[in-house]
Amino acid sequence: xxxxxxxxxxxxxxxxxxxxxxxxxxxxxxxxxxxxxxxxxxxxxxxxxxxxxxxxxxxxxxxxxxxxxxxxxxxxxxxxxxxxxxxxxxxxxxxxxxxxxxxxxxxxxxxxxxxxxxxxxxxxxxxxxxxxxxxxxxxxxxxxxxxxxxxxxxxxxxxxxxxxxxxxxxxxxxxxxxxxxxxxxxxxxxxxxxxxxxxxxxxxxxxxxxxxxxxxxxxxxxxxxxxxxxxxxxxxxxxxxxxxxxxxxxxxxxxxxxxxxxxxxxxxxxxxxxxxxxxxxxxxxxxxxxxxxxxxxxxxxxxxxxxxxxxxxxxxxxxxxxxxxxxxxxxxxxxxxxxxxxxxxxxxxxxxxxxxxxxxxxxxxxxxxxxxxxxxxxxxxxxxxxxxxxxxxxxxxxxxxxxxxxxxxxxxxxxxxxxxxxxxxxxxxxxxxxxxxxxxxxxxxxxxxxxxxxxxxxxxxxxxxxxxxxxxxxxxxxxxxxxxxxxxxxxxxxxxxxxxxxxxxxxxxxxxxxxxxxxxxxxxxxxxxxxxxxxxxxxxxxxxxxxxxxxxxxxxxxxxxxxxxxxxxxxxxxxxxxxxxxxxxxxxxxxxxxxxxxxxxxxxxxxxxxxxxxxxxxxxxxxxxxxxxxxxxxxxxxxxxxxxxxxxxxxxxxxxxxxxxxxxxxxxxxxxxxxxxxxxxxxxxxxxxxxxxxxxxxxxxxxxxxxxxxxxxxxxxxxxxxxxxxxxxxxxxxxxxxxxxxxxxx
Amino acid sequence: xxxxxxxxxxxxxxxxxxxxxxxxxxxxxxxxxxxxxxxxxxxxxxxxxxxxxxxxxxxxxxxxxxxxxxxxxxxxxxxxxxxxxxxxxxxxxxxxxxx
Numbered sequence: 001x002x003x004x005x006x007x008x009x010x011x012x013x014x015x016x017x018x019x020x021x022x023x024x025x026x027x028x029x030x031x032x033x034x035x036x037x038x039x040x041x042x043x044x045x046x047x048x049x050x051x052x053x054x055x056x057x058x059x060x061x062x063x064x065x066x067x068x069x070x071x072x073x074x075x076x077x078x079x080x081x082x083x084x085x086x087x088x089x090x091x092x093x094x095x096x097x098x099x100x101x102x103x104x105x106x107x108x109x110x111x112x113x114x115x116x117x118x119x120x121x122x123x124x125x126x127x128x129x130x131x132x133x134x135x136x137x138x139x140x141x142x143x144x145x146x147x148x149x150x151x152x153x154x155x156x157x158x159x160x161x162x163x164x165x166x167x168x169x170x171x172x173x174x175x176x177x178x179x180x181x182x183x184x185x186x187x188x189x190x191x192x193x194x195x196x197x198x199x200x201x202x203x204x205x206x207x208x209x210x211x212x213x214x215x216x217x218x219x220x221x222x223x224x225x226x227x228x229x230x231x232x233x234x235x236x237x238x239x240x241x242x243x244x245x246x247x248x249x250x251x252x253x254x255x256x257x258x259x260x261x262x263x264x265x266x267x268x269x270x271x272x273x274x275x276x277x278x279x280x281x282x283x284x285x286x287x288x289x290x291x292x293x294x295x296x297x298x299x300x301x302x303x304x305x306x307x308x309x310x311x312x313x314x315x316x317x318x319x320x321x322x323x324x325x326x327x328x329x330x331x332x333x334x335x336x337x338x339x340x341x342x343x344x345x346x347x348x349x350x351x352x353x354x355x356x357x358x359x360x361x362x363x364x365x366x367x368x369x370x371x372x373x374x375x376x377x378x379x380x381x382x383x384x385x386x387x388x389x390x391x392x393x394x395x396x397x398x399x400x401x402x403x404x405x406x407x408x409x410x411x412x413x414x415x416x417x418x419x420x421x422x423x424x425x426x427x428x429x430x431x432x433x434x435x436x437x438x439x440x441x442x443x444x445x446x447x448x449x450x451x452x453x454x455x456x457x458x459x460x461x462x463x464x465x466x467x468x469x470x471x472x473x474x475x476x477x478x479x480x481x482x483x484x485x486x487x488x489x490x491x492x493x494x495x496x497x498x499x500x501x502x503x504x505x506x507x508x509x510x511x512x513x514x515x516x517x518x519x520x521x522x523x524x525x526x527x528x529x530x531x532x533x534x535x536x537x538x539x540x541x542x543x544x545x546x547x548x549x550x551x552x553x554x555x556x557x558x559x560x561x562x563x564x565x566x567x568x569x570x571x572x573x574x575x576x577x578x579x580x581x582x583x584x585x586x587x588x589x590x591x592x593x594x595x596x597x598x599x600x601x602x603x604x605x606x607x608x609x610x611x612x613x614x615x616x617x618x619x620x621x622x623x624x625x626x627x628x629x630x631x632x633x634x635x636x637x638x639x640x641x642x643x644x645x646x647x648x649x650x651x652x653x654x655x656x657x658x659x660x661x662x663x664x665x666x667x668x669x670x671x672x673x674x675x676x677x678x679x680x681x682x683x684x685x686x687x688x689x690x691x692x693x694x695x696x697x698x699x700x701x702x703x704x705x706x707x708x709x710x711x712x713x714x715x716x717x718x719x720x721x722x723x724x725x726x727x728x729x730x731x732x733x734x735x736x737x738x739x740x741x742x743x744x745x746x
Numbered sequence: 747x748x749x750x751x752x753x754x755x756x757x758x759x760x761x762x763x764x765x766x767x768x769x770x771x772x773x774x775x776x777x778x779x780x781x782x783x784x785x786x787x788x789x790x791x792x793x794x795x796x797x798x799x800x801x802x803x804x805x806x807x808x809x810x811x812x813x814x815x816x817x818x819x820x821x822x823x824x825x826x827x828x829x830x831x832x833x834x835x836x837x838x839x840x841x842x843x844x845x
Contacts, residue, residue, distance in 0.1 A: 098779030
């Protein structure tokens with residue numbers, strides 16, 4: 001009969017380098033399969049030490065040996081049934097106490113344990129000192145070996161310890177002494193188990209008694225036929241709870257933590273600074289109860305200054321490219337194929353290029369915003385925003401947690417609606433669903449940028465910042481009002497958050513995130529905005545009043561113009577009662593970017609018709625112009641990045657730091673886009689501001705509305721549509737009427 | 747004297763503002779890893795709830811590979827109130843999406 005090889009088990013928490021130790025012990029002598037009846041991977045390997053052949057079994061990574069997961073049951077069943085000669089407990093030396101919890105449960109199984117203190121290099125790097133000798137002494141002489149799995153340090157010592165422990169001399173394992181109230185019940189229960197030979201043949205009596213008191217579901221199921229024993233255990237658990245006011249499982253778990261505390265005390269030394277990390281120190285300022293919110297607002301201000309100013313040179317470049325060479329080339333190409341002057345040319349140039357191109361102009365703006373937000377996210381700051389804003393939210397009776405979906409809403413409202421699922425209460429979810437639509441999504445940004453550049457010049461960054469703040473303010477006020485009327489439920493409860501450590505943003509991650517978000521915007525331009533542009537062009541090309549013919553009709557006599565004209569009086573009190581503005585707003589229901597596309601089609605088309613025709617440049621001149629303007633835009637972009645510093649510092653009173661001017665321009669050059677120029681002819685600063693406020697607050701796009709219906713039902717969706725429209729109308733009207741009253745911006 | 751585990755739970759109930767795990771661990775003079783383990787215990791017992799990111803299954807706009815606008819948020823935990831049990835849905839849609 002073949003002699004069965006002695007088994008050694010490898011146990012440990014996930015991500016402690018267990019597999020590395022396993023590989024170091026077994027080399028290539030491995031077999032990978034599944035645990036019987038489970039999809040959990042089982043790895044076995046062979047270890048030869050001085051002629052002794054041992055089988056090493058890598059147990060699944062677990063934090064404990066309870067019955068909450070298949071991995072935990074597999075691990076403990078292996079130890080109970082296979083009775084390995086020793087268990088090597090691989091622990092992360094840098095997170096010793098947490099890892100020792102599993103070790104306490106291995107000790108309860110009365111199996112010889114070797115402690116492999118892995119990742120000791122990392123622990124030392126963090127200034128932790130572990131006295132392995134002292135630790136071993138407190139574990140009744142269980143070997144404690146320091147290892148660094150990656151470099152093989154300590155592996156030979158580990159092999160020697162395994163060899164020694166695998167000898168049949170046995171080992172005196174440590175007994176965890178629990179609270180008196182527990183021990184008073186563990187002892188008689190253990191004795192009762194000892195009286196049942198079938199159980200003692202399989203289980204360690206004390207371990208089984210503890211499991212019964214813990215009401216371990218797997219064990220109670222297996223011991224279903226031992227009714228008397230189960231009843232005794234149940235009665236014992238009840239007595240413990242009656243005596244201590246605490247359930248047995250909690251007391252047992254607490255006892256294990258107490259045991260861990262006792263064995264590491266004096267054996268593990270932490271440096272004083274480990275108690276408060278650099279991130280903790282930074283957090284003392286950035287998440288401070290008083291400075292936290294102003295710092296958050298300042299950072300947001302910098303983000304929008306960056307967005308507005310840094311993107312401006314490339315915005316002008318893309319606008320020049322689309323409005324100049326691309327439009328000219330498209331016209332020339334159609335002329336070559338004999339379609340010049342036909343409705344096809346009008347559709348391509350006035351519909352597709354004006355509509356889609358009008359939106360694509362803002363790619364640099366969106367890219368700048370996503371880049372700035374990406375930096376905040378990757379640095380770890382964004383995760384703290386909910387933390388910082390909790391105080392403000394709480395003052396309004398809202399959850400700090402609600403700010404998380406609201407933050408998502410700065411990118412896109414649709415995922416923000418779905419992010420409300422993080423709130424457990426239906427009323428809170430609905431309430432937050434109401435609020436997220438007021439967060440200014442990326443799609444509305446182009447409107448602010450156009451209006452800002454056309455009417456507010458150097459202060460356009462402030463306008464954008466103001467719009468975002470207004471969105472937050474309206475959301476908070478709405479929340480405050482709804483919390484006191486419709487959604488009067490429980491007060492918000494605080495939360496505990498795992499704040500990631502601060503770090504320098506990783507360029508690759510930030511770029512990937514920026515690229516994905518910007519690509520999403522560009523994809524939208526190629527699908528929904530393209531389709532909308534074609535439909536709007538068609539509606540503007542079809543006459544309705546009998547005046548004109550297809551593609552030869554005054555816009556106000558087209559289907560689009562007529563429908564928009566019907567809606568326009570609604571907006572008259574807000575100062576933008578022309579059919580062009582109301583038409584643009586109606587199309588914004590499809591997607592907010594479409595507002596800009598429509599405006600480009602309506603306003604720029606009309607302005608172009610009024611312009612005198614300039615001489616057409618040659619292809620070479622076009623290409624040369626594109627190259628030169630690109631270089632100029634690149635230099636100006638660097639200049640704008642540099643100028644963020646003086647612009648931020650200049651907020652402080654009495655400071656006037658000079659701004660960089662790389663090209664030596666005096667700022668008089670005409671860098672307005674064609675849409676900006678066209679808008680200055682039809683809007684005043686006041687009506688433009690009222691229009692922007694309306695765009696910020698009014699009914700969200702149709703995809704968001706669909707998401708609302710999916711999440712909260714039709715009635716909620718209808719309320720939401722009506723509420724946002726009314727709020728937007730009221731706010732825009734108030735802005736316009738007060739502005740008129742005080743004689744501003746008219 | 748309340749057990750250390752119970753103290754963790756009590757702190758969740760007693761606090762008036764959100765705190766970070768590190769701050770709570772420092773306050774209780776225990777290693778953050780130990781606090782993490784204790785919180786995991788109460789989550790298993792149903793007394794605390796772990797809340798993470800959701801919304802990654804939002805396919806409304808047709809982005810198949812996951813929404814790029816979801817901001818990666820860290821884990822956070824909160825107390826499960828006795829009357830919460832019947833208000834927690836598998837997702838917000840009330841089951842129509844099959845989650």
